[in-house]
Amino acid sequence: MNKFLTxxxxxxxxxxxxxxxxxxxxxxIKTLRYKTWDTFQxxxxxxxxxDSVTVVNITEKDLKTYGQWxxxxxxxAMLHARIGDAGALLVNYNILFAEPDRMSGxxxxxxxxxxxxxxxxxxxxxxxxxxxxxxxxxDSNRAVLMMSVKNDKGVSLPSTTQIIEKGDAKPWLYxxxxxxxxxxxxxxxxxxxxxxxxxxxxxxxxxxxxVLIRINxxxxxxxxxxxxxxxxxxxxxxxxxxxxxxxxxxxSKKAGIPVNHNxxxxxxxxxxxxYIQMSASEVLSNKFNENKIKGRIVVVGxxxxxxxxxxxxxHGLTTDQMITAQALDTLLTGKHLLRIPQADxxxxxxxxxxxxxxxxxxxxxxxxxxxxLLLFVTGxxxxxxxxxxxxxxxxxxxxxxxxxxxxxxxxxxYNNFATQSRLRKQIKKQFEHYLDPGMVKKLQKDPSLxxxxxxxxxxxxxxxxxxxxxxxxxxxxGNPAGLTKLINRFLTRMTDVIIANGxxxxxxxxxxxxxxxxAPIENKxxxxxxxxxxxxxxxxxAELNMHLQAEGLPKINIGIGINTGDALVGNMGSEQRFxxxxxxxxxxxxxxxxxxSKTLGKTIVIGEETRHTxxxxxxxxYIDSITVKGKTEExxxxxxxx
Numbered sequence: 001m002n003k004f005l006t007x008x009x010x011x012x013x014x015x016x017x018x019x020x021x022x023x024x025x026x027x028x029i030k031t032l033r034y035k036t037w038d039t040f041q042x043x044x045x046x047x048x049x050x051d052s053v054t055v056v057n058i059t060e061k062d063l064k065t066y067g068q069w070x071x072x073x074x075x076x077a078m079l080h081a082r083i084g085d086a087g088a089l090l091v092n093y094n095i096l097f098a099e100p101d102r103m104s105g106x107x108x109x110x111x112x113x114x115x116x117x118x119x120x121x122x123x124x125x126x127x128x129x130x131x132x133x134x135x136x137x138x139d140s141n142r143a144v145l146m147m148s149v150k151n152d153k154g155v156s157l158p159s160t161t162q163i164i165e166k167g168d169a170k171p172w173l174y175x176x177x178x179x180x181x182x183x184x185x186x187x188x189x190x191x192x193x194x195x196x197x198x199x200x201x202x203x204x205x206x207x208x209x210x211v212l213i214r215i216n217x218x219x220x221x222x223x224x225x226x227x228x229x230x231x232x233x234x235x236x237x238x239x240x241x242x243x244x245x246x247x248x249x250x251x252s253k254k255a256g257i258p259v260n261h262n263x264x265x266x267x268x269x270x271x272x273x274x275y276i277q278m279s280a281s282e283v284l285s286n287k288f289n290e291n292k293i294k295g296r297i298v299v300v301g302x303x304x305x306x307x308x309x310x311x312x313x314x315h316g317l318t319t320d321q322m323i324t325a326q327a328l329d330t331l332l333t334g335k336h337l338l339r340i341p342q343a344d345x346x347x348x349x350x351x352x353x354x355x356x357x358x359x360x361x362x363x364x365x366x367x368x369x370x371x372x373l374l375l376f377v378t379g380x381x382x383x384x385x386x387x388x389x390x391x392x393x394x395x396x397x398x399x400x401x402x403x404x405x406x407x408x409x410x411x412x413x414y415n416n417f418a419t420q421s422r423l424r425k426q427i428k429k430q431f432e433h434y435l436d437p438g439m440v441k442k443l444q445k446d447p448s449l450x451x452x453x454x455x456x457x458x459x460x461x462x463x464x465x466x467x468x469x470x471x472x473x474x475x476x477x478g479n480p481a482g483l484t485k486l487i488n489r490f491l492t493r494m495t496d497v498i499i500a501n502g503x504x505x506x507x508x509x510x511x512x513x514x515x516x517x518x519a520p521i522e523n524k525x526x527x528x529x530x531x532x533x534x535x536x537x538x539x540x541x542a543e544l545n546m547h548l549q550a551e552g553l554p555k556i557n558i559g560i561g562i563n564t565g566d567a568l569v570g571n572m573g574s575e576q577r578f579x580x581x582x583x584x585x586x587x588x589x590x591x592x593x594x595x596x597s598k599t600l601g602k603t604i605v606i607g608e609e610t611r612h613t614x615x616x617x618x619x620x621x622y623i624d625s626i627t628v629k630g631k632t633e634e635x636x637x638x639x640x641x642x
Contacts, residue, residue: 027202038314057303072103073129077136087294094301137189149176167241194223208264266337339395362412454570460530463594561594563607592628
């Protein structure tokens with residue numbers, strides 16, 4: 001009971017510590033959780049079920065063909081026009097157009113020293129590339145431009161899509177100091193503008209993307225959210241906040257984005273190599289298959305050394321535009337990854353209950369069985385979490401549960417192993433001289449057979465004592481070593497017989513032997529084996545006496561009492577000292593029968609209960625009905641006919 005209460009308290013303490021760790025949600029815990037989900041995505045990447053997104057990369061080869069970056073805006077206008085003519089739904093630019101085109105003739109004139117009249121005349125004939133690009137963007141009605149966040153404040157904030165709040169959403173959103181937006185002329189031509197930012201993670205791996213952020217008290221949408229809004233023909237975005245955080249982000253009554261309490265969406269990554277990608281020069285030279293763009297969302301970005309933005313994902317280093325494409329594809333295919341707000345609470349409750357179950361179970365099983373138990377439990381948790389991910393997109397964290405169960409298992413198994421090892425040693429020490437070696441090994445293999453807590457069992461008991469021991473000891477007066485040697489020879493021969501017949505030597509009390517049958521290992525023939533032992537003991541004693549007389553030593557006579565009945569058997573010692581023994585009225589009666597053997601003039605005296613069921617096995621002879629010390633009723637006693 002004390003050990004059980006200790007286990008309960010350990011679970012309470014561990015659960016409390018665990019709850020504190022999970023509430024604290026340290027970077028280590030986050031990383032462990034996210035790495036597990038990364039493994040899920042690596043093992044089972046999202047399948048690309050639709051042709052929804054195409055990536056156009058501006059490569060080093062493109063720069064060699066069309067010049068160094070940044071390209072003149074009229075080239076970007078041509079690129080956009082080609083993509084639009086091919087039938088793209090939307091064109092996202094993961095490129096920040098924060099400054100006017102330095103290659104524009106108009107911009108060049110602004111830097112030259114000349115009169116305003118001459119500048120105006122030349123401006124009418126020189127190329128205004130920003131105006132061209134802006135016009136192409138506006139006419140296409142399909143451009144989504146990128147805004148970028150910055151930490152410093154004081155930058156004028158651009159106007160974007162109207163955000164309607166229901167509840168106070170701002171405290172739950174990531175906050176940034178400022179924003180960098182496209183030039184005013186290009187912004188005017190865009191169909192939508194959104195922030196391109198990923199969620200900060202301890203290990204810098206991109207797994208989530210906020211669809212809304214706040215800057216100086218104003219809410220801004222992400223590029224991803226702008227795509228959803230435009231595709232649904234909406235003019236505004238609605239964000240619903242509750243006590244636990246952001247609940248919903250909607251672009252219409254039927255369309256929204258599944259987000260967590262910080263308005264972040266989890267990106268369900270597919271294998272990047274399965275996406276259709278093409279270079280900008282393929283598009284500009286009109287050497288591409290229009291079906292790879294028609295009806296798709298296109299994401300344009302840099303993929304040249306020194307210019308591309310590379311970020312870590314569960315699939316390794318990936319370009320910024322590919323991450324945008326993956327996020328868009330996650331939404332368009334409906335293969336969302338979801339983690340409910342109450343997930344942490346449910347996981348902590350589950351871990352605590354499972355830990356308690358393990359602490360109760362492990363001490364009750366063998367060390368060898370506890371390993372499969374550990375594998376079954378941890379494997380089951382991992383498999384269930386993986387199935388929830390693959391089938392429903394639910395993000396359940398198995399990592400902490402597996403780690404917690406492993407620690408519980410390690411601690412409990414070590415204690416269990418130490419306890420069982422100590423018990424095996426105690427069993428060997430207790431029984432190696434009093435039981436058959438095969439039975440000792442059986443007990444060591446399965447100590448539960450001992451029922452150390454004690455149990456009532458129907459057993460047969462045998463007491464054997466030397467008659468006339470006092471005269472014998474008188475003959476050895478002055479020679480205690482000789483007397484000890486004689487007794488040892490006697491006890492050894494008698495013990496060999498008892499053990500050979502499956503008996504257990506309880507104890508030696510001087511020249512007396514106490515033995516019992518049907519414990520610690522059950523044996524239904526315990527009555528028969530006890531009587532058989534008594535008969536063989538008389539034969540063995542006769543042989544021993546022949547040797548003693550030949551050596552000039554005194555002859556030994558014995559009395560044997562046998563009785564059967566219920567008794568309590570188990571560890572009658574303490575936690576410090578193991579002593580497997582029996583107590584009960586039936587035991588005392590066997591001792592009294594042995595004492596009465598002298599007065600009855602019989603070597604073997606057997607109680608009536610022992611005779612029961614085996615009267616046809618041995619030729620029992622009724623002796624008398626006697627009253628023994630401590631009993632008021634007469635007892636029928638028997639012996640075995642010669």
